[in-house]
Amino acid sequence: MPPPCFSGPTGSDAVAIADSEDREREGAMATAAAFFRDERRRSFMLQALTLGLVAFGLWYLTTTTMENLQARSMSAGFGFLDSNAGFSIGFTLIDYKENDSYLRVFWVGVANTMLVAVISIFFATVLGLLVGLARLSQNWLISRLARSYVEILRNTPLLLQIIAWFFCVFNLLPRPKQSLVWGDAFVLNNRGFYMPAPLPEPAFWAVAGTFFAGVGFAIWFSRWAKAKADATGDAPPVFAIGAAAIVLAPLLVFLATGMPLAWEAPVLKGFNYRGGLEVPPSFCALVVALSVYTSCFIAEIVRAGIQSVPRGQHEAAGALNLSHGWKMRRIVLPQAMRVIIPPLISNYLNVTKNSSLAIAVGFPDLVSVWMNTALNQSGRAIPIVAMTMAFYCTVSLTVSVILNWYNARVQIKER
């Protein structure tokens, strides 16, 4: 219908009179239209409608779920968390026995997930940095090789890679009798990977304490040194003093207390190696696949970050006669970091999420041990799914809070 301003009186009176009835009706409709044309009113109604629909959906879901639960005589409460789990777990980072509670199972899963994530993140970063630098190399062959590495690995599914590492590498390793052994300490066979376990004596905690004190001192010292450098232009040797505080001081304490750390090496007893730290093949496959897969993305992030620094910055550094090392440390990297850090951290988050694929090779991470085994044992689908989701949401929210804080901090301050 035409807007009211165009339905004004026409030229001749006769028409105007004939139109007057129409106009009245039109006027009523125009008021109705005007009522809907007010944006605030319309948006209020739309939101009320949406809210109503969502509320109805939730109500419907809850009632049907309740009915279904009753029909299957299941309960939705968290009461089962204290009862005995009664199943064993193949690999646990924290202590766990068969008659521990379900809650303990949850924490075992969380610990295993975090362990896989942290170790994979470490290796992925190292590998990704190397490949990213190789990708930037002036050497045509090296940069091409790095590029093929990236393209091949990131264009195949991660799950396929995990399963392939498991079935085609770690499961095909020799039997314990023919294990691959490095220096009587590290052993690799088709039952897993074995390494010496540290056995700290009480005095070792003094060494650890010195180490943490050293780290604290190094952080404080680098801040103080930066403040001094900014104020006077005189830069104290941060690296040397920091390294001394972190490495040398604990080492001296370690020697002074008479080396209070023994190692327990794995030894072949009967059919398998015993003693030391043991990780199953599923863990190795998971960590290797996650590190290799994520390293491709990290390599691309590193490359993009370094390339994002404008050419003029390199040239300006050259004009100031800075050496290559100084140029990278003081000019290029600080600017590249601004671009690198946010996607890097979201990739770390992805590693944590992707570690849930552990279930495909039977490593007991959170999803495998909690959302699969515990759920099938107890049948409490709703609390178990909710707790798993809550864990992942917490991790991801924490990371995004950290990221926002970082982004706000490094944002270029414009005048």
Place this chain on the structure above:
Amino acid sequence: MAGDALVFTPKPDRPPPVATVGPIGWMRRNLFGSVSDALLTLLGAYCAFWLVAVFLDWGVFNAMWEAENRRACFDAIGTAGACWAGVVEWSKAIIYGLYPAEELWRINAGFLVLIAWVVPLWLQRVQSKVAIGLSAVLIYPFLASYFFLGGEKGLLWSALIALGLFAFVLVLATVATERARGQTIGRFFLAMAGIDPDDEARARRALWLGTGAVYLLCLGAVAMWSLEEVGTRLWGGFFLTVVISGFGIAFSLPAGVLLALGRRSDMVVISSLCTAFIELFRSVPLITILFMFNTMLPLFVPSDVEINQLLRAIVAVCFFSSAYMAETVRGGLQAIPRGQIEAAQSLGLGYWRTTGLIVLPQALKIMIPSIVSVFIGLFKDTTLVSIIGLFDILNIARSVGEDPDWLGMFIEPFFVTALIYFVFCLAMSSYSISLENRLSAGERRS
């Protein structure tokens, strides 16, 4: 004479030193710039050569293409070569799963229709590319579902299948007329019927009549068309992978756009609901969503409704990918300068026209690379459905090694699976790069 002696005859330029031009110069610059560079080059070349040689030995020269079972392969070549015979024997299952052999033509026909539907997007002189692309994403799935699933069809279901057939007929017709006469099918139809397209009321009536008649014809054809039902339990292999990721792609783009618009909306209720949905589905791994839908969807619906497992997986994948797509789209929307929206508003365009005509076309253009990488991620992530027990290509490849005849054979089927994924993902990303270059041609300065 003295004048002759002074005439300047330039000598021709001396060629540049051999070591700076041509292949030798290129190698000196790019491969042997310094001693360490040369060492790296030699090391890299050695590694690359070794890898290629090992692969060729294993996969080509020592490989066996025909054998009864793995034992026969092993006796003949040991572990020195690949035993492709197992993969060859399983190839049908790797591509089609357990789909009955006499019905396989339906899968092929379904994908041929899709190819015929999307090929015009690459052809010159086709005007309605947007409509063709959108219909391929939004309407083709109905037609494809019937091709693949078959079986009984109610009235609504028949109407939707007929819509698919109708759209396919229209696409073919409009491509034909656009390429032959430079007119869309509508214009061509009006010209044939002798109706002046400027007489809007009459033209519209004629078009409605024409399309209605074609649709009724399609409906009739669908009513007479009957295919035997093939249950989703028999679906598998690469076919299943494509179906799941196809649904994910078709659903995630429109849903992602709506979610992103909702998140940016001024309306508090809508934006917070959209934000909650996006953040929830983005912060948990896909496998937990698959598990959740697998165990909880049956609880959410009345007990007499049966939701089959494939549908649960598809719903999970769709939700997950639309949350990711929403964030991608939001990134693109944020890149559009505020002035564009203000300019559109000053022309009197409302919200939907501003969004549809001004903001989205520009945003989608800059988002192409990230949208395609979401698609690639989705395509790779469909392998996760193997964990909840669907027989996608990965699960089938894994079953080869569990077949008594080929017990323990994992490397070869996994290699083939990886190769298929690699080829498809690389094709998608190269296409997105070329599209991006073509679309941004106007912004590039030499």
